[in-house]
Amino acid sequence: MKKKEIIVEKFLLVCTLITVFTSAAIIGILLYQTVYFFSEVSVWEFFTNTKWTPLYYVKNYGVLPLLAGTFLTTVISLLVSVPLGLTIAIYLSEYAPKRFREMVKPSLEILSAIPTIVYGFFALTFVTPLLQNIFPQMAGFNALSPGIVMGIMILPLVSSLSEDALHAVPRSLREASLAMGATRFQTSFRVVIPAAFSGIAVSVILAISRAVGETMIVAIAAGQQPQFTLNPFVPIKTATTYIVEVFSGDIEHDTVEYRTIFAVGMTLFVFTFILNNISYFLKKRFQTNL
Amino acid sequence: MSQKIEVKNANVYYGMEHALINVSMNIKANTVTALIGPSGCGKSTFLRLFNRMNDLIENCRVEGQILVDGQDIYNPKVNVNELRKSIGMVFQKPNPFPKSIYENVAYGLKVNGIKDKRLIEEKVEQSLKQAALWDEVKDKLKKSALALSGGQQQRLCIARALAVSPSVLLMDEPASALDPISTMKIEELIFNLKSSYTILIVTHNMQQATRTSDKTAFFYMGELVEYDDTRTLFTNPKFERTQNYITGRFG
Ligand SMILES: Nc1ncnc2c1ncn2[C@@H]1O[C@H](COP(=O)(O)OP(=O)(O)O)[C@@H](O)[C@H]1O
Ligand SMILES: [Mg+2]
Numbered sequence: 001m002k003k004k005e006i007i008v009e010k011f012l013l014v015c016t017l018i019t020v021f022t023s024a025a026i027i028g029i030l031l032y033q034t035v036y037f038f039s040e041v042s043v044w045e046f047f048t049n050t051k052w053t054p055l056y057y058v059k060n061y062g063v064l065p066l067l068a069g070t071f072l073t074t075v076i077s078l079l080v081s082v083p084l085g086l087t088i089a090i091y092l093s094e095y096a097p098k099r100f101r102e103m104v105k106p107s108l109e110i111l112s113a114i115p116t117i118v119y120g121f122f123a124l125t126f127v128t129p130l131l132q133n134i135f136p137q138m139a140g141f142n143a144l145s146p147g148i149v150m151g152i153m154i155l156p157l158v159s160s161l162s163e164d165a166l167h168a169v170p171r172s173l174r175e176a177s178l179a180m181g182a183t184r185f186q187t188s189f190r191v192v193i194p195a196a197f198s199g200i201a202v203s204v205i206l207a208i209s210r211a212v213g214e215t216m217i218v219a220i221a222a223g224q225q226p227q228f229t230l231n232p233f234v235p236i237k238t239a240t241t242y243i244v245e246v247f248s249g250d251i252e253h254d255t256v257e258y259r260t261i262f263a264v265g266m267t268l269f270v271f272t273f274i275l276n277n278i279s280y281f282l283k284k285r286f287q288t289n290l
Numbered sequence: 291m292s293q294k295i296e297v298k299n300a301n302v303y304y305g306m307e308h309a310l311i312n313v314s315m316n317i318k319a320n321t322v323t324a325l326i327g328p329s330g331c332g333k334s335t336f337l338r339l340f341n342r343m344n345d346l347i348e349n350c351r352v353e354g355q356i357l358v359d360g361q362d363i364y365n366p367k368v369n370v371n372e373l374r375k376s377i378g379m380v381f382q383k384p385n386p387f388p389k390s391i392y393e394n395v396a397y398g399l400k401v402n403g404i405k406d407k408r409l410i411e412e413k414v415e416q417s418l419k420q421a422a423l424w425d426e427v428k429d430k431l432k433k434s435a436l437a438l439s440g441g442q443q444q445r446l447c448i449a450r451a452l453a454v455s456p457s458v459l460l461m462d463e464p465a466s467a468l469d470p471i472s473t474m475k476i477e478e479l480i481f482n483l484k485s486s487y488t489i490l491i492v493t494h495n496m497q498q499a500t501r502t503s504d505k506t507a508f509f510y511m512g513e514l515v516e517y518d519d520t521r522t523l524f525t526n527p528k529f530e531r532t533q534n535y536i537t538g539r540f541g
Contacts, residue, residue, distance in 0.1 A: 191397075195388050
């Protein structure tokens with residue numbers, strides 16, 4: 001028995017070390033290649049040039065168009081997923097009968113089990129033509145359609161995590177509010193939601209991380225043109241799409257062109273890293289507040 | 291003196307469980323009534339009849355008549371939110387909102403549409419004074435209510451309930467989670483509030499019942515066994531069951 005436990009313990013330790021090592025290695029390589037990249041392209045150019053053409057004859061290394069593309073699709077997806085997700089969460093947690101809630105929650109989560117490539121083609125072949133009926137000026141590839149579809153994809157993430165946060169608010173707070181003559185609506189909006197605020201914020205931050213990192217849907221439906229624009233009707237390119245493109249292309253390794261993906265990857269990493277830390281901080285605050 | 295509260299043949303069911311059986315009771319205004327009895331005998335269920343908090347429980351059913359100021363509060367025409375405004379409640383565990391001290395007390399006024407800031411400030415001060423908490427918190431009204439001690443939190447909850455000017459105060463074991471000194475403060479408070487409110491208090495503490503109440507009701511297995519002047523009930527109970535309970539012969 002004793003011996004078995006030692007083996008299990010060692011095994012778990014090795015697993016942990018592998019994880020830590022892998023993360024460290026990824027960050028190490030990313031960092032190394034990024035520093036290398038910035039020895040050839042200035043940081044200033046990278047963050048201020050508004051053209052991104054590293055694979056063309058005239059090379060421009062301005063990451064802004066990619067960031068604009070990522071920003072645009074992310075914002076659109078949040079405009080869909082956050083209001084809708086919160087509404088669903090509030091309804092399920094505060095209004096719906098228990099049985100309904102237990103039925104709807106898992107069925108919503110099916111949405112996130114659908115492969116993203118299916119969402120991508122759904123955006124390109126169904127949502128885009130639909131939107132073109134409303135906005136005739138819209139191009140076949142655009143930010144709006146994949147943004148909306150991405151919003152649908154991350155909807156369950158927002159609704160499920162927010163619902164958990166609302167559900168974790170003690171019943172006694174609701175009772176206190178109702179016992180003072182507050183309506184259910186007032187109780188939800190003045191007591192329960194503020195009490196669950198950090199938990200809800202965490203769900204939104206995770207949604208942002210997810211949207212920023214999403215690749216397949218935008219690669220299929222948003223086009224492949226890095227444009228420094230916030231126009232949702234024209235083709236754009238996001239940071240992740242660019243990375244995939246370079247990987248799948250036949251660009252020689254050990255060139256500046258190739259190292260661009262590490263610089264772009266690093267930019268994304270820093271951004272999501274900051275978001276994760278904010279969410280970690282909020283989560284801790286949420287737990288101590290209850 | 292006319293009756294503030296009249297309960298006529300009240301029955302409460304949770305699904306198949308008959309939690310309160312044919313209870314009738316009259317309560318005069320500006321008195322303190324203690325509800326005693328072993329755990330699960332229906333004290334909380336009885337207390338929650340008066341502000342219709344049992345409505346929130348999905349399979350709960352109420353029968354019988356409950357009159358407050360002569361009005362049947364279970365009449366379908368009754369606005370439950372209005373009713374709950376006039377019947378305040380303090381819970382077993384202090385449950386302040388995770389907001390500032392000021393916001394906690396102002397809450398009831400705000401949800402009732404009062405916007406006049408001066409009026410709210412006055413009412414907050416007055417309620418905190420009534421709850422004997424003002425001196426301890428007057429310099430930190432903007433601080434979180436969660437930073438207060440358990441006893442202070444409970445007095446804050448009392449202030450919060452008083453702010454909407456109820457005429458009845460329901461207290462469900464308000465001191466059971468508190469230390470002796472905080473408990474004493476709550477008891478003093480109850481004594482002082484009696485002149486303006488009709489108070490019903492559930493308690494497991496016999497001394498507390500004798501110290502604070504005018505009348506005592508002993509419940510057992512969902513039935514009201516005995517209801518009398520507190521002194522009579524504790525010195526000269528009519529039923530053996532009451533006798534056994536108050537002398538601590540069973541839980
Ligand atoms: N929400 C509920 N659902 C089902 N049964 C309940 C509920 N609340 C109380 N009961 C039952 O009703 C009876 C009386 O409970 P309660 O009024 O809480 O007793 P007390 O406050 O005297 O301890 C108990 O048997 C309890 O199990
Ligand atoms: Mg109880």
